[in-house]
Amino acid sequence: xxxxxxxxxxxxxxxGALAAAALPKLIxxxxxxVIVFVGVAAYFFLLGAEFVxxxxxxxxxGAVAVLxxxxxxxxxxxxxxxxxxxxxxAIVALAVFGGLLWTILxxxxxxxxxxxxxxxxxxRIGEVLMTNYVWPLQCVGLVLTAAxxxxxxxxxxxxxxxx
Amino acid sequence: MTPTxxxxxxxxxxxxxxxxxxxxxxxxxxxxxxxxxxxxxxxNLNFVAFWRFGPQPQPPTGVLVAIFSIAIAAAEAAVGLAxxxxxxxxxxxxxxxxxxxxxx
Numbered sequence: 001x002x003x004x005x006x007x008x009x010x011x012x013x014x015x016g017a018l019a020a021a022a023l024p025k026l027i028x029x030x031x032x033x034v035i036v037f038v039g040v041a042a043y044f045f046l047l048g049a050e051f052v053x054x055x056x057x058x059x060x061x062g063a064v065a066v067l068x069x070x071x072x073x074x075x076x077x078x079x080x081x082x083x084x085x086x087x088x089x090a091i092v093a094l095a096v097f098g099g100l101l102w103t104i105l106x107x108x109x110x111x112x113x114x115x116x117x118x119x120x121x122x123x124r125i126g127e128v129l130m131t132n133y134v135w136p137l138q139c140v141g142l143v144l145t146a147a148x149x150x151x152x153x154x155x156x157x158x159x160x161x162x163x
Numbered sequence: 164m165t166p167t168x169x170x171x172x173x174x175x176x177x178x179x180x181x182x183x184x185x186x187x188x189x190x191x192x193x194x195x196x197x198x199x200x201x202x203x204x205x206x207n208l209n210f211v212a213f214w215r216f217g218p219q220p221q222p223p224t225g226v227l228v229a230i231f232s233i234a235i236a237a238a239e240a241a242v243g244l245a246x247x248x249x250x251x252x253x254x255x256x257x258x259x260x261x262x263x264x265x266x267x
Contacts, residue, residue, distance in 0.1 A: 006166040008175050017178055021185035021199055033197055036178070040204045043171070044229075047215040052229050056207070059233050064200065064240045071244040075251040089188025097180035104172045111167050117219050121211060128222040130205060136227075140234045147238035151245035 005046060013039030022085055026076075029067045037061050047114075051122050171212040179205035192247045192257045196240065203236045 016035030024028045037057055037060040044053035104110060182201030185194055207229045214225020253259050 003166050006170065008202045010170075011184055014174065014177055014181070017181040020201065021181050021189075021194075026191060026193055027193065029197055033200065036201060036204065040178075040208055043174075043208055047171075047211050048231070049214070049226050052207075052211055052226055052233070055230055055233055055249055058198075059237050060204075063237060065190055067240060067244050068193060068197065071247055075193075075257050084183065086188045091179045092187055093184035096183055097176055100176035100179070101173060103223050104169055104176065106235055110169045110172060112216055113167055117215070117262075121221055122192055125225070125226065126231075128176060132222050133227055136231060140231055144234060144238050147242050151241045154242070154245040154249045 002046070005042075009039050009042045009046065013043070026072050027069065030065065030072060033068065034061055037065065048117065050121060051120070051125050054145045168212060168216040171216075172209065175205045175208045175212065178202075178208065190194045190260050192207065192250065192256050192259050193244075196247070199243070200240065202234065203232065203239075207232050207236075 013036055016032045016039060019032035020036060023032060037056060041056040041060075044050070044056060065100040148156045166228060179202050182198045182203075182205060184198070186198030188200070189195060197212040210225045210232065214223060217225075220240075245259055250262060254262060256262070
C-alpha cells in the first residue's frame with residue numbers, strides 16, 4: 001500500500017467533503033460530493049476491495065449524485081435562509097472529531113500494518129453472496145423495491161390531491 | 164512506510180465529522196442529505212479498512228457488509244429525495260427551519 005497515494009487521496013477526499021459541506025450553492029456542493037465519492041472509491045481500490053470500489057462508483061456517482069442533481073434542479077426556486085456553517089454545528093462536529101481522534105490514537109492495537117492477503121476476486125464475492133449471504137441479499141432486494149415504490153408513491157400523491 | 168489502520172480511521176473520522184457538520188448546520192434539506200451520504204461513506208470506509216487489516220475471515224464479511232450498506236444507502240437517498248420533492252411541492256420551500264407544522 002502506497003503512502004503517497006494515501007495522502008493524495010486523503011487531501012482530495014477531505015477537501016471535497018469540506019467543499020460539499022460549506023459551499024453556498026447547492027449544485028456546487030453536489031458536484032463536490034462526486035469528488036468525495038471518487039476519493040472513497042479510490043480508497044477501496046487501495047485497500048484491495050476492487051469490487052466495492054466499482055459498486056461505489058456505479059451506485060453513488062451513477063445514481064445517487066445524479067438523483068441529487070435532479071432534485072436540486074426540480075426544487076431550485078428558493079435558496080434564501082441558508083446561512084452556511086453555524087457555530088453550534090461546527091462545535092459539535094469538532095467535539096465528535098476530537099473524541100474519535102483521541103480514541104483512535106489512544107488504542108495502540110490499531111497501529112498495525114496491512115497483512116499480506118490473497119486478492120479478493122469477484123468470483124469469491126459472488127459465491128459468498130449466493131451461499132452464506134443469500135437471505136440478506138433477498139432482504140436487500142426487497143428493501144430496495146419497497147423504497148423505490150415508496151419514493152414513487154410519495155412523489156405522486158401530492159399531484160393527485162392538487163387535481 | 165505504508166499507512167496503518169489508524170490513518171484510515173482518522174480520515175474516516177474526519178469525513179464523518181464533516182458530514183455531521185453539514186447535516187447539523189445547513190438549513191437546506193438537500194444539504195442535510197449530502198451530510199448523511201458523507202457519514203455513510205465514512206462508515207463504509209471503516210468496514211473495508213477493518214476487513215483489510217484484521218485477520219482474514221472466510222467469507223469476507225467486511226466487504227459484504229459494505230456492499231449491503233451501499234445498497235441501503237441508495238434506498239435511503241431515493242426515499243429522502245422523494246420526501247424533499249414532496250415537501251417542496253406542498254410548502255414551496257426546502258428550508259427545514261420553515262417546516263414547523265404538521266398537518267400543513
